[in-house]
Amino acid sequence: MRGALLSIQRNGVAIKGNIETKFDDPGFSSMNVELRTKLDLYGNIVRCKSMPGIQTRHQGIDVVLIRENMEGEYSNKEHEIDHGKIENLKIITREKSMKIAKYAFDYAVEHGRNKVTAIHKANIMKLGDGLFLDCCRQVACSYPQIEFNDMIVDNASMQMVSRPQQFDVLVLPNLYGNILSNIAAGLVGGAGVVAGVNIGDNYAVFEMGTRSSGKSLMGKNTANPMGMLLAGCDMLEYLGHEGHATMIRESVLNVVCNNKIQTPDIGGDATTTEVVQAIIDDLKPKTKSWSVSLVYM
């Protein structure tokens, strides 16, 4: 773990798979959470966009979920106050809420988005979620060009499955972000096709959008490589290698959406290696290194 942390601190960026967290052992804390806390990766961004060629029940979805990544329900502060009675602390701070709200609005401006929706449960958690909502409202005032509204998390879940096209950019506390990004990913094809990134002031860690470890698929060669490859493209873009990123992304989409070489999770019957090979084959003609002329004198 220490090695991984040092490596990310050295390099500034990383791409990572998801680490399975055991839940039957209270002494074992989530490595994913530890990584985010240690590196101060305060924001998680997942974009769920319908892809042509992947059969789903809804079309035309393009929603960005910006999730507070460090506090809230993931505080890891729990104790037994009485026999058989556990108290769990959810922590919301003004500092982190302001930061993520600001990030969401900046993201909206930078990517030409029109609306930011804050998701909360302030009707029940009036102080905690109330503070989060307050911070979002406050930040919204400085961005008059971006429309702002808020929605209670249960209603948002219902809206997400009935009219997902209404959403543009969502900003959410930790747990709601986790839940809604899974719903949204489910709508556009599942855990295998969505990429995500964890952003801090200094580091960026790229990963699959929904952070499912997919342990049940281990060794079966059926896992969908799309999410990871798209995360890789996002990383290249982040590093400024836009040409390479676009090239790979186009090949991935071409193979999966046009040529329909798909893993079982999105309705195909190809294996992981077959999909990857098809993508490599698609890439080959586009890269110069495969057409080096050897001239013998």
Added chain:
Amino acid sequence: MTSVKDVFTSAGVPVDFEELFLSTTLSRAASLESVVDSFKQNGVGLKGIITTPSSFKGGILQTLNMKLRNELDLFANVVLIKSLPGFKTRHDNLNFVVIREQIEGEYSAKEHEADPGVIESLKIITRKNSERIAKFAFQYATKHKRKKVTAVHKANIMKQSDGLFIRCCEEVAQFYPQIKFETMIIDNCCMQLVSNPHQFDVMVMPNLYGNIVDNLAAGLVGGAGVVPGESFGSDVAVFEQGARHAFAEAIGKNIANPTATLLSACNMLKHINLHHHAGLIEEAVYKVVREEQVCIKFDVHVRQT
């Protein structure tokens, strides 16, 4: 509620209503005590949803809905998610049950400012209530001839609290070998609900997850207006909409969908053994939804009321 009374009158249902009006915002409201007494005395009740403002202006954190549930000890909420015949949605033939613990967890109403700008909200999970809801879920599954119970949690993160909940479910599951038991993490569960909802049978979960899953699942079969729900305590049963939205925008506009309230009224009649009348009304509701398409504009996009 008017719709229920009208329909009951036409169907000749031998039920007298004791009506009470409860509100957080209006002053002509009845007191909570009188409502609680009425429920206790009658043993059953039909209830609308009470709006809760999100803004906090000092005072008490607990909402009226929560107070009522605590007073009556309505620990279990049951929402049956069933596709309405003839009502077109993206998934057909859904039939599963969401059972939600509803007096503790995230709804403890215990919050405080630990430091300026830092709020702590307490989520409380107890062995007593977890065992009680787990037992309820397995009893329900047995009674309604269901095959599987899925416990939904986030114990990978909340190891102690959600961990306790899962442990209680596992312990209770051992006494019901004929019913299959599995666990699922809430985020994955939500994804499964939108991609492959047919896998679910009976689901049991803590308060907030129940709230989210109820709404998500209601969305799958047509929205808040068509799904009935019910809450149980040891002595009282309260019937209401499955997805609890007040829909205050619709007051006086005659556009709210009465299907959910009517169906929950039918469930109430079944609960007090008036099966004949319940069947009569249920059939009429289904017929209207199926054949005449006299659906309400807000959730079904047809302009008729």
